[in-house]
Amino acid sequence: MSPILLYLVGLALIFLFVPMAMGKLKPRTVLHLVQHCHAVLLNGKSHLRWFGGLLFGILPPVVWTLSFKMARKLPNEWRPQIRTLLLPRLEALLLSPGGIAVSTLALLPPVLYLRRKVQDPRPIYLLLLYPAWIKALNAVALGTTWTDFQDVLAWVFYGVLHFASPFLMGWWAWGFAPTGAAQAFGWALGLQNLSGLCIHLAFPNAAPWYKDTYDATVVPDYFFPGSAAGLVRVDAVLGTHLYTKAFRKSPVVFGALPSLHAATAMCIACFVVRYGGKAGAAFALMYTSLMFWSTQYLHHHYAVDLVAGSAISLAYFWLISRIALRRIDDSFVRDATTRGIDRLLCRPAPHANDDDRLAREDLEAARPSARWSVSPGQAPARQVTRGRFFGQNSLDPVPEKEEGSQEKLELVERSSGSSHTDSGSDDSRRNSSEHLSIAYKQR
DSSP: OHHHHHHHHHHHHHHHHHHHHTTSSOHHHHHHHHHHHHHHHHTTOOHHHHHHHHHHHHHHHHHHHHHHHHGGGSOGGGSOOOBSSHHHHHHHHHTSHHHHHHHHHHHHHHHHHHTTSSSOOHHHHGGGGHHHHHHHHHHHHHSSOOOHHHHHHHHIIIIIIHHHHHHHHHHHHHHHSOTTHHHHHHHHHHHHHHHHHHHHHHSOBOOHHHHHHSOTTOOOOTTSOOOOTTHHHHHHHHTOOHHHHHHHTOSOSSBOSSOHHHHHHHHHHHHHHHHHHHHHHHHHHHHHHHHHHHHHHTTSOOHHHHHHHHHHHHHHHHHHIIIIIHHHHHHHHHSOOOOHHHHHTTOOOTTOSHHHHHHHHHHHHHTTOSOOOOOTTSOOOEEEEEOSSTTOEEEEEOOOOOOOOOOOOOOOOOOOOOOOOOTTSSSOOOOOOOOOOOOOOOO
């Protein structure tokens, strides 16, 4: 990441100092701009508190990175047997017509559950197309002839954006999502990758490149070197040996299931869809499609690896949504907090108008209940409701409470009979009694 950071810093210096050299930008203006960016970044916090929040957000990804690097130190006698034939068989079963049908039916219960959580359920129904989408990407990735353009395109997503996207997503969440969403993204990403690493170590499986390189009779062990697979062609195009050497020294060689490339892409897609609206949904579909295609095109993962990675990512996103994102979104609407882009451009908070201020005051008065009614003569209150995509928040007016009917008292005459049987004689006698009871029934 250091070359990318140096490149961005260089661009910033060019945009700042070239106008200064031409006399169009005064040094005092540059100083004010730097002070403004510094204040925007701190957002009213002290340097120590801001740094503590940063460490809290990046803690899980850092723990995962260190754990991944130290995985090579595990004794080989502690590690389980490596499986080489399981994933190809599962992929053949998953991508068969019956597997597509069963997978689609399996997605029906969660789709029916999620449609009740959002205002517009139409995007949720697209999840039913996920098995067919995986099948189509697999056919495109494995059914095309290798070309330099496709090799470079797959390298950009698999070898570059996969490592840069968490940093870019963190900055995007800071700028365009409520305060605290970037930290939630760090925890979701770190926890899912830690879970994936544990599965890699406890349930090792060979990637497609192993079948391309070795015969089926060869029994693998943990001394086998890793392979860059299709990235070897990228090294040939770029004239380097970067990926060939890097994958040979990989700490986890047999970590095909689940695909952390797919899990990372799905995690980013969930956050972008939640806070990016329709444009975010379109970007998420494009990004995940190209990432899923590149992993299979370069022979680094099977289709079943992508499904497993997606499932883990969605599970942790749901967990983080329940724990943190709902509270963050409610605070964003209720307290009218600003996003990073709002502070940078000196714009008011998206929910800082009079109606929203009234809603926040009513919400404070009505806690802990999320619904309330208004007295005659007051402006209608508003409530925090679930939004369109994955629980995005919005403000909707609360419908007025219908006037209830007045309580009525009714006199009800009921008669009941009881029958008794005398077991001491052959003749049975029936005694019936009627009584009146007055009951008050409230409608």
